[in-house]
Amino acid sequence: MSSIAFPTPDPAILARRDEIIAGLATLLPPECLVTSEDERRAFETDALTAYRRLPLAVALPRNTAEVAAVMAFCHREGVKIVPRGAGTSLAGGAIPQEDAVVIGVSKLNRILSVDYANRTARVEAGVTNLSISDAVMPDGFFYAPDPSSQLACTIAGNIGMNSGGAHCLKYGVTINNILGVKMVLIDGTVVEIGGQALDPAGLDLLGLIVGSEGQLGIVTEATVRLLRLAEGARPVLFGFDSSEAAGECVAAIIGAGIVPVAMEFMDKPAIEICEAFAKAGYPLDVEAMLIVEVEGSEDEMEAQLARICDIARRYGVKVVKESRSATETALIWKGRKSAFGATGRVADYICMDGTVPTSQLPYVLKRTGEIVASYGLRVANVFHAGDGNMHPLILYNVNDPAEQAKAEAAGNDILRLCVDAGGCLTGEHGVGIEKRDLMRHQFSEVDLAQQMRVRAVFDGRWLLNPAKVFPLDGRIAA
Amino acid sequence: MTIVPTNEAEAADAIRAAQSSRRTLSIEGGGTRLAFGRPIQTDDTLSSRGLSGITRYDPAELVFSAWAGTPVAEIEAALDEKGQMLPFEPMDHRAIYGTGGAPTIGGIAATGASGPRRIQAGAARDLLLGVRFVNGRGEVVKSGGRVMKNVTGLDLVKVNCGAHGTLGFLTEVTFKVLPKPERTLTLILEDLDDERAVKAMSAALGSPFSVSAAAHLPAGGGGERARTVLRLEHFAESIAYRGRELAKVLGAFGRAHEIEDDESRALWRAIRDVEGLAQPNSDMLWRVSVPPTHAPALLARLKQAGLSFRYMLDWGGGLIWIASAESAAASTAVREALGRDGHATLMRASDGLRASLDVFQPQDAALMKLTAGVKASFDPDGILNPGRMYAGL
Numbered sequence: 031m032s033s034i035a036f037p038t039p040d041p042a043i044l045a046r047r048d049e050i051i052a053g054l055a056t057l058l059p060p061e062c063l064v065t066s067e068d069e070r071r072a073f074e075t076d077a078l079t080a081y082r083r084l085p086l087a088v089a090l091p092r093n094t095a096e097v098a099a100v101m102a103f104c105h106r107e108g109v110k111i112v113p114r115g116a117g118t119s120l121a122g123g124a125i126p127q128e129d130a131v132v133i134g135v136s137k138l139n140r141i142l143s144v145d146y147a148n149r150t151a152r153v154e155a156g157v158t159n160l161s162i163s164d165a166v167m168p169d170g171f172f173y174a175p176d177p178s179s180q181l182a183c184t185i186a187g188n189i190g191m192n193s194g195g196a197h198c199l200k201y202g203v204t205i206n207n208i209l210g211v212k213m214v215l216i217d218g219t220v221v222e223i224g225g226q227a228l229d230p231a232g233l234d235l236l237g238l239i240v241g242s243e244g245q246l247g248i249v250t251e252a253t254v255r256l257l258r259l260a261e262g263a264r265p266v267l268f269g270f271d272s273s274e275a276a277g278e279c280v281a282a283i284i285g286a287g288i289v290p291v292a293m294e295f296m297d298k299p300a301i302e303i304c305e306a307f308a309k310a311g312y313p314l315d316v317e318a319m320l321i322v323e324v325e326g327s328e329d330e331m332e333a334q335l336a337r338i339c340d341i342a343r344r345y346g347v348k349v350v351k352e353s354r355s356a357t358e359t360a361l362i363w364k365g366r367k368s369a370f371g372a373t374g375r376v377a378d379y380i381c382m383d384g385t386v387p388t389s390q391l392p393y394v395l396k397r398t399g400e401i402v403a404s405y406g407l408r409v410a411n412v413f414h415a416g417d418g419n420m421h422p423l424i425l426y427n428v429n430d431p432a433e434q435a436k437a438e439a440a441g442n443d444i445l446r447l448c449v450d451a452g453g454c455l456t457g458e459h460g461v462g463i464e465k466r467d468l469m470r471h472q473f474s475e476v477d478l479a480q481q482m483r484v485r486a487v488f489d490g491r492w493l494l495n496p497a498k499v500f501p502l503d504g505r506i507a508a
Numbered sequence: 509m510t511i512v513p514t515n516e517a518e519a520a521d522a523i524r525a526a527q528s529s530r531r532t533l534s535i536e537g538g539g540t541r542l543a544f545g546r547p548i549q550t551d552d553t554l555s556s557r558g559l560s561g562i563t564r565y566d567p568a569e570l571v572f573s574a575w576a577g578t579p580v581a582e583i584e585a586a587l588d589e590k591g592q593m594l595p596f597e598p599m600d601h602r603a604i605y606g607t608g609g610a611p612t613i614g615g616i617a618a619t620g621a622s623g624p625r626r627i628q629a630g631a632a633r634d635l636l637l638g639v640r641f642v643n644g645r646g647e648v649v650k651s652g653g654r655v656m657k658n659v660t661g662l663d664l665v666k667v668n669c670g671a672h673g674t675l676g677f678l679t680e681v682t683f684k685v686l687p688k689p690e691r692t693l694t695l696i697l698e699d700l701d702d703e704r705a706v707k708a709m710s711a712a713l714g715s716p717f718s719v720s721a722a723a724h725l726p727a728g729g730g731g732e733r734a735r736t737v738l739r740l741e742h743f744a745e746s747i748a749y750r751g752r753e754l755a756k757v758l759g760a761f762g763r764a765h766e767i768e769d770d771e772s773r774a775l776w777r778a779i780r781d782v783e784g785l786a787q788p789n790s791d792m793l794w795r796v797s798v799p800p801t802h803a804p805a806l807l808a809r810l811k812q813a814g815l816s817f818r819y820m821l822d823w824g825g826g827l828i829w830i831a832s833a834e835s836a837a838a839s840t841a842v843r844e845a846l847g848r849d850g851h852a853t854l855m856r857a858s859d860g861l862r863a864s865l866d867v868f869q870p871q872d873a874a875l876m877k878l879t880a881g882v883k884a885s886f887d888p889d890g891i892l893n894p895g896r897m898y899a900g901l
Binding site for chain 2: 145146147148149150170171191192194198199202203205206215219221223225226227228229230231232233234235236237238240241242245258259260261281282284285287288289326327329330333334385386387388389414417418419452453454455456457458459460461465469472473474476477478479480481483484485486487488499500
């Protein structure tokens, strides 16, 4: 029994499965087409594992021309398409449906060129986020957005969800770090949008595409901005006796004119889970912890940290622990970035992603705890405090349908709370299927209709990732 | 007739009425950049000047919202009081258009007016967190919000930023702001040619010292020397160190001298507003975006084509401003020199010239089809600033 609905598969398409696969087989070599049930199982879900559907077939094209050929074929045949990067979506953005062909971009995984003088790189969309930074780090550069899944997630998926990460407080999210894309439209037309220039030629179509959750086209290449690494980076850990004090400290740091590179928050349950896993040296005798990172030369970091520590003391900080080595720094971040994985060892969880104005953090944290407790469940909070992007992890047992229903109900209550506090349903994970039915809480019918009209310009028949983002009823086609 | 709604509902009523009677509307804010885009003739004008005032400002959240018709000066004064600023350093177009009046925050959003700090802090569209607007159906639509991270639904914020009022009449905008830097310091290198200047700027922007602006002002006819200028903005305790380190990075390009604070700010204001090319205002003015290292070759092609022009580079070379005597032939030369390397916008010319050629870079058929589709999805009857960006749209 699950509470997120899937559309009924189109029986006409299911009946034509053999014929559709035969058609795809004329476009792709056998190693690029997944049809057996066993192998299709690998594509039936993403990181929202409580939900799964077996796709009709999976296409794994090797280049833009093959992506275009498959899309043109599906468009002609009226077959739905679900794009897929690495399948790390926490919102079910890559979960297929029975009458859809999955197009995975994992074979488009080359870095095509690196241009340090212009500070850009051209990559195929299936490269992993981290592999870009890995390639340019020896020369002192990096690609800024750093979602926790960066080891596995692809740039295609990052573009789909406009992914962020811990360091986007200073460096921005995906849209702020992408200059151009090559994209295949639903009918197989290939377009180049943007390029290496810093502004659009006409309407900012790139601004529409990034974050569109694979509904407008499939991106096959991207031009990303590269940034020069700072001379050094150093996090400091602050432990507080209350979440409220930690939240107020965050607001005070920003209010003092300091924008650190990252400001991450963990509550006691999250600290315990992460410390047990990463042995990062997190304080266990506090109610809340902040990781605040600064960058610059040794002297600059000292000076900035001195200012930040002064502020923390004004808010009654109990534990102050500066990283004293690269190893310590790596451990501190390992603990934070493995938070979701470490939590997964303790219990099943669903991860919320609402964003709230930072002044609302203490209130929303308190209410989050009350809401989850009212369902008889536990919550761990680990999130990007500097930009108000919360990640309550609601712990439950996936094998207990009643508990799953409670966890989802608690999650929905928390997201409504975020919207009511002046925020939004999702800061960086996307709507996917998970938050689709809450869209009317944030948007009016008029707002949604305008979004859907724009969507219809790109995909008038709702063939691309059709069951995502918008409520299943009331859709507007071309 | 000029319609001046004093609230959002009145704006929606006005547009609904215009749609039902098929009357076209020119969208106007402070009227300081009306010559930006193609010249258009409409039945009526819809002004945002009755929608004025900051609606919310939370300094600790680095966010403000304001009605679209709010003068930029009012916003900058409010931010200044709290030691904050618009990070993208919006260009004031009054110098190049020779206009009076007060630029509005809505006009900045509608034209996507970003200045020198764009290379470091992002463009207007990167800092614009939320909009409310009335579409061509007379419906009040909101998109985005007032939080920095928001991927909820299709993002209609960025596509409205720089759409020149062709998709909707902006009523309220929400921007992210940043603390003002405590100190600003500009390093100046002299006598570099375009090639060396762009190399110097690339070296500076590829250094770890957070250069917040990089421009090149070539030698002028009046005997002034070429200046390549690089700006640092930081905490007081950092600025001297960063200045020294950056000067080392630039050692191969000559000995840099420094200007600080007020003097530095005045220089960058002039660069932001393209004051050096503003006169004579009979000259046509082009704004060209390219990959920075391609700028010198483009300029060399223009010289080879025999064009007489003045110019300056911003964004490390990625933004070229070109001024020359107005002519269709010179316009063709600019677009030909550019090739497919980026895009060129005719920022200033007579109505006749701006009506007769593409003010915005022509795009291929597939992109034009998407552009036309997006326009129609917001404004099905084409009543909002029709033809402002593209003929017939």
